[in-house]
Amino acid sequence: MPQEPSPQQIAEQTIYREMGLNPDEYNRIVELLGRQPNYTETGIFAVMWSEHCSYKNSKPLLKLFPTEGPQVLQGPGEGAGIVDIGDGWAVVFKVESHNHPTAVEPYQGAATGVGGILRDIFSMGARPIALMNSLRFGTLDKAHNRYLLSHAVSGIAAYGNCIGVPTVGGEVFLETCYDENPLVNVFCLGIVKHDQIQHGKASGLGNPVLYLGNATGRDGIHGATFASEELSEGSASKRPAVQVGDPFAGKRLLEACLEIYQTGAVVSVQDMGAAGLTCSSTEMGFKGQTGIDLNLDKVPKRAESMTAYEIMLSESQERMLFVIEKGRESEVQKICDKWELPNAIVGEVTNNQHLSLFQDGQQVANLPLDACCELTPVYQREAHPPEKETLPKSSSPEKEPKNYLEVLKQLLVHPNISDKSWVYQQYDSMVGTRTAQGPGGDAAVIILEECQKALAISMDGNSRYVVLDPYLGGLITVAEAARNVVCAGARPLALTDGLNYGSPEKPEIFWQMQESVRGMAEACEFLSLPVTGGNVSLYNESRGEAIYPTPIIGMVGLIENLNHITPSNFQSLGDQIWLLGETFAELGGSCYQEISSGRIFGNAPKLELDREKNLQEAVLVAIESGLVSSAHDLSLGGLAVALVKASTESFTASVSFESALRADEFLFSESQSRILLSIPNQFSALLQSIMSERKIPSLLIGEVVSDQFRISFNDELLIQDQIQSLKACWRDGFRDYFTKT
Amino acid sequence: MHCAVLVFPGSNCDVDLYKAILQIKGATAEYVWHTDTDLDRFDVLLIPGGFTYGxxxxxxxLAGVSPVIASVKKAANSGKLVLGICNGFQILIEAGLLPGALLPNQSLQFICDVVPVKVVQSKSPFTSSYNHGDLLRLPIAHGSGNYYCDEVTHQELESNGQIAFSFPPENNPNGSLAGITGLLNEQRNVLGMMPHPERAVKQWLGSTDGLRLFQSMLEHHTA
Structure with a gap:
């Protein structure tokens, strides 16, 4: 076996660079230690100081988010945030990205993303009950993108289906900027009784440290570092940095953990996710203000003669690290054995504020915990806006289309608008029998029979608006996610964010980050929505090209009364259809602009927070007053598309409008703060009074009919077709790329 | 009617099945770990969906040769009711309690959907509350539910009335032979089915068509 480089060689040959540390960082480490770190120690610093673990580039921005509220039991800093939902119950949720692994090995990359977020949730004591995902891939005309997407979907399905947590919703968006750098953001939510919440603070001198789960192998070494650099031609060779998922072990680990918590013997617990044993042990020791000794000889291993460096940096999946009460080892290990999981006492809690590693009777590393966890570098990166290109004055196409039915059909078959059931039917969305509204609607709805309440969950993000105007795009991201859960009848509670950007070292990219986070934070503040945690994924670039700035929101709303659960589809013939909110000629970044001009440009739609707040409040009042048959948010493709999507095979819309706007501007505008409602006739006056009280423009535009979809504009019949034929366009657009090519 | 809900380390529909049984007045249920072999106290044995050992x-x-399944075989041969759902159906076939094979779906993909399912045999302890020809709406969620058997076996299944449920020909989601998705043994005390009746027991779940299956079993037991 080749000899590891000596501390001196690491310094002289700048070997730390290969691990992702720069000379300034290395020098700071030497200063903190008062000596040169050895190979294992250098590796530990490299992962702990990577963006993935330390947020060194994003910390100054993350401070902008409001993180507190009476409902917040746990904000950012632990495995996942925790929010109170009353009656002694709480929900635990978080979003996590697995972008780089998916780019080089889509199946395992996406699968282990699901495994990781699940462990984040059950490490807090909660049983995971719902998964969601947000996928960004390149356009489907390219075979490689279809390969990446279909394998990522299979990976997500394989993990979630096997472990038995339903994937209840999500979103897919395709854009050329994700060609070589797809994004996989996964979200998980769990429920927990307040008194069962677990924390990651190691305490109690002499308490044993228990390793539980799959044996440690040489897979995923330096995964966190890999996730914190740009993708390049050589990235395919990083395939060994991608971990391999074992959902069956994940399932046993989940059940074993929940059973172990019941014993009351657990002092602290943390998932071995990014940076594996390193991150879990240092963070538990640091948060507990104690210290940890680990005997690496005791760590269950999959391969022979693994070095300390390899053991500490492995990202083998399905592992957890516990601190348990001394004397209760056998009680806990009996449960581990029942679930046939490798387990071992690998160390103990100390009080020296250090992580000390021992192998073959020798101390092989000794690091102060604050240097690993707290004294990490923080960079205030330079930010400046990109140069504006000169653009046409109007974002609308020069000419109005001749055939509106054709345009509508083009939009419906567009893979970004079209039905995604080809994707979500591969996910078990019903296991657990809690799913009242599964994938395909504005938000998923999960029933909590434990407390006779329901949750609405939505994942959202539109990077086109963000790239056109990061600040505005940030506002829209939060507002739309909240609007989606409102449409399902829920009061938004809190959110988690997945922030995906290019390299923060480029001023125009950092400007995108800064502005979009500013927008999101402002919307959160205004709408009283705390951010309870999330994930930052930077360096999403390949061949020097960054992705669009892509913040993703996972929004959770609470439905206190099960009667308020509201579908997004029309429910009864003869119901009135109302359009709430105002429509402007806002086609910048819209799907219509893309199909009519071949690209996106101009301004993102504007968003006024007070209007948005009033609209959401008004719709909730209408729902809670029992007036509303269905509610649907207007988003991609605008009003015309929303009317088709709200239709079923037997219920559709016959509507007419008058407006000074051009018909295409009115029908396909993606103006914000608009919702489509259907209500029984007799509630018309009540609805109007609720809306006018809050100064929400509301327009009765037509009624629910069977069979013929009709849109008239300024007394002219623009679109008429069988709804079945429009639905068929919508159903096949996306699916055809996978079944016919 | 006291029901055993078998639990393998990778079972994941066990709780759903347990809860569905408790909705039936007169039925009780108990979880049984995969290493247990004493099933004498139970009237009915239920094998839930999931991924048994991965x-x-x-x-x-692997489940087909597990300790608990050896006892299930004995119980089945003595005439006790045995119901296997989804992965449970796959286990019953692997254990040799039902003929044929469940191949990967024709699309080679996992399919989760709510689909029409036809009641082909209503004269059995599991299906007596349905009428022959009833079209149920039941959830499916599986990767390998594509039923196959040779022509001779198929003829026998037909003539013995062993086909309990089938997908209508115009809506066969997984490519099953003759749409077969629920199968009885010759004595009709063992049923394997791919659709999930335990997921169709409440209005807000989208269907209550699964309830009558459990009610049929209770009626058979109390008769």
């Missing part, structure tokens, strides 16, 4: 080999292949 199913990395072939769905149900």
């Amino acid at each position: 199913d990395y080999l072939r769905p149900g292949a």
